[in-house]
Amino acid sequence: MTDDHTPPDATRRWPHQTAMSPSSLKTYSQCPYRIRLQYIDKIPRPDIFVPFFAIGNATHSALGTIAQQLKAGTTLLGPEQIRILCQLHMPMFQYPSEETWEAEVQKVLRWVDLGRRYLESLRADEWLLIEHWEKRDLPLLPSRTRYTLGAKPDLIVRRLDEEGEPLIHIIDYKTGKVYEEPDVPVIHRFVLRNVLQEWTGDASATNVRFTWYWLDENYRKDVDLTLEHCNYAWPGIVRQMESLVTETAWEPTPSHMCVYCPYYQNYCTAEIPPQVE
Ligand code: SF4
Numbered sequence: 001m002t003d004d005h006t007p008p009d010a011t012r013r014w015p016h017q018t019a020m021s022p023s024s025l026k027t028y029s030q031c032p033y034r035i036r037l038q039y040i041d042k043i044p045r046p047d048i049f050v051p052f053f054a055i056g057n058a059t060h061s062a063l064g065t066i067a068q069q070l071k072a073g074t075t076l077l078g079p080e081q082i083r084i085l086c087q088l089h090m091p092m093f094q095y096p097s098e099e100t101w102e103a104e105v106q107k108v109l110r111w112v113d114l115g116r117r118y119l120e121s122l123r124a125d126e127w128l129l130i131e132h133w134e135k136r137d138l139p140l141l142p143s144r145t146r147y148t149l150g151a152k153p154d155l156i157v158r159r160l161d162e163e164g165e166p167l168i169h170i171i172d173y174k175t176g177k178v179y180e181e182p183d184v185p186v187i188h189r190f191v192l193r194n195v196l197q198e199w200t201g202d203a204s205a206t207n208v209r210f211t212w213y214w215l216d217e218n219y220r221k222d223v224d225l226t227l228e229h230c231n232y233a234w235p236g237i238v239r240q241m242e243s244l245v246t247e248t249a250w251e252p253t254p255s256h257m258c259v260y261c262p263y264y265q266n267y268c269t270a271e272i273p274p275q276v277e
Contacts, residue, residue, distance in 0.1 A: 014245045019148040022184045033252035045262040049094045056175040058089035063115040071127035111215035124157035136191045170210045185210035186233040189225045
């Protein structure tokens with residue numbers, strides 16, 4: 001979509017001071033125009049209620065609080081407090097009926113119960129980071145220009161693995177369908193390098209595991225983040241970042257994902273092609 005005649009210049013480039021993240025790289029791979037609206041034109045996200053995000057936010061909020069309580073050794077959130085969190089994140093008036101709302105709340109209660117049991121089963125020695133943004137600079141392109149890559153893990157604990165070896169364990173709760181994004185664990189290990197060094201004294205030798213926990217399916221997938229694994233994936237991640245920071249066209253790319261886009265049918269009038277609806 002070309003809505004003006006500005007030539008592709010620095011004003012249409014990824015803002016140099018803005019950190020890239022797994023989320024912005026994924027969005028860019030799905031629709032460059034959405035990145036332009038959000039990060040370059042800086043259009044505030046229209047305040048549209050999306051039940052899929054609301055239920056995810058309520059669940060993450062409850063599990064973040066539970067991790068803080070496990071860390072502090074205090075009483076954990078119970079169903080009544082979780083319902084209050086649901087009221088904040090998922091106001092009942094946004095749902096077609098009280099029954100629909102209640103069904104969504106029951107999902108949150110079930111997911112949080114699964115997440116809590118898992119956290120308790122970890123036998124963590126130390127609750128290191130809970131929903132904390134970490135970032136790291138890196139050079140890109142032949143010019144070696146410095147950019148920033150960041151990530152916000154849901155939880156990181158220190159514990160022993162099944163063989164009794166020290167492990168730094170990163171946990172990411174998912175409330176959608178099972179869908180692996182193989183670059184995400186590798187990006188986490190990259191951005192965490194400085195804190196890994198602080199925690200273990202040798203970031204390169206640290207045993208790091210990343211676990212996705214798809215709560216709706218009650219399915220977990222562990223990825224052992226060996227250096228070999230990360231080194232294999234890293235060139236592809238660099239290619240994505242270099243593509244993002246040199247992008248100038250920012251073409252809209254309509255897909256079924258448009259219905260989750262905050263700019264759908266307001267700032268962006270792209271039509272979803274029938275075959276992908
Ligand atoms: S509505 Fe679709 S095509 Fe338009 S910006 Fe959002 S994701 Fe891209």
